[in-house]
Amino acid sequence: RGVGDLDAAHADPSSPPVAVLHLEGAEAIDPGLETLELWHAAGLRSLGPVWSRPNDFAHGVPFISPSSPDTGPGLTAAGSALVRRCADLGIVVDLSHLNERGFWDVARLDAGPLVASHSGAHALCPTSRNLTDEQLDAVGASGGLVGVVFACPFLRADMADDADTPVELIADHARHVADRIGVDHVALGSDFDGATLPREMGGVAGLPMLLSALTRTGFTGDDLAAVAWDNWRRVLGDWWGPDT
Template identity: 45%
Template sequence: MTIPFFDGHNDTLLRLLDAEGVDKERAFIEGSKTGHIDLKRARTAGMAGGFFAMFPPPLKTGQAAAGSPALSPDLPPELAWSDAMASTSGMASVLFRLERAGALAVCRNAGELRAAMARETLAAIFHIEGAETIDTEFRSLELLYAAGLRSIGITWSRANAFGTGVPFRHNVDPDIGPGLSDVGKELVRVCNGMGVMIDLSHLNAAGFRDVAAISSHPLVATHSNVHAISPHARNLTDWQLAAIAESKGIVGLNFATGFLRPDGKFVADTGLDVMVRHVDALVEALGEDGVALGSDFDGAMMPAVIGDVTGVPKLLQALLDKGYGEELVRKIALGNWLSMIERTIG
């Protein structure tokens, strides 16, 4: 039995953009031996679609990558709008070339998403991770929205004009740094009005509180885990989970090993049991309608037992083996994201 699933976060577009000397569309459509997602593997796994993130990477300043033992406890430097727009435009170009090639469909609402799935086409939601691509007068937001943007993570793990992210640090609380700027608060209001989902993953606690106070939409963290199990700054504390539950929001389980493990280590020797433990805690905190998947494929170290997108059915089977009914597993895999997209994007 293959259970279809929708993934709350992947960084596949950045991987493809960075692949030099490669026919990017062909590599995605025909499959490759690199990365975590391509079309062949997605179809084999039962992937119905996902949020395809456009993450403007840090400048090449020697900053260690997330999960590296040499990672600095400090936030990376802020990124200029021009640098963010250049990389985002590159990733958007890859996305739309894949759409023209028939590899996927960029979906602007739940109706288009359902239609894509009905014809067995990979459904993609245009998401940006870190709002550096948005200028403070929101002119580029209008342009990106017209292109298909429907989901924004206000920050990555750095500061920008709108708010401050959390550092990649273990055994710390996410309550680090200031809240949203005035223009950051206005960004939330504008996105609510446009039908653009706000993603709280990477945002610090003060910014989270500001979004919770301002937003008329359910609170969403597309790829975060439970701080009580893995006390990483990237994970959600009890009060944050309670706020998400009160808003009838959703959290997508992040597969990155350092955000799963209690010791915070980015090592592949990480079992399905700890992933199920996070799901158990999320279901307890958020209810059956508040839990989904947010893998972070192509952006983080995966448990060896998962490996790539073809490993997702192993997690779903582990939930069934734990005693989760098939109806609930199908909601976690797909139904809860579809419901959230209907309630926020339209």
């Protein structure tokens, strides 16, 4: 359960898919964090403290458009303890769905590279779910990354939940993040589990279409390798530490 497992699968085309166990929302974890240890033992390696609602740890952004991500209070005391313990255990803390004050609370804890697994650029689509340029700057300064989301209402300037959204808008968000904080902090974020995605891309079989769109916005071959694999590998390794 480490980067070595990812490397082995990546190097072997016949390998079955390898997944990272992630929880979106920490409702399954008690405020005393006893169950966090159980989840870690079972293979948990990534955790978003919230989905888009409040819980014992933090406040998620409601789906409001247009809106700033500054929608309420930050981390609770239990939330700060959760972030610190995740850092101790090597569990990535995912900032997607967390409101802006919570984001800055996590940044101040300096637990590890800031990661937003599936978010977009607020400058291009002003929904509460996206990151402001100031938040992007913090992600870059920490050595973290933004997995660019594929969900149509988080891509479009009009925030419409419309499957006729062109794939080029995903590339535009990736381009904005890269221009702001560098290609080393851009990754693919998807959100295949229920969001409205661009119809022309469909599911994972359409990812080559996205890579072509990224090329058209100026990403080189080396850039594509970074966005599609290397950046995630680096940041996961920074959080997880050496394989055990």
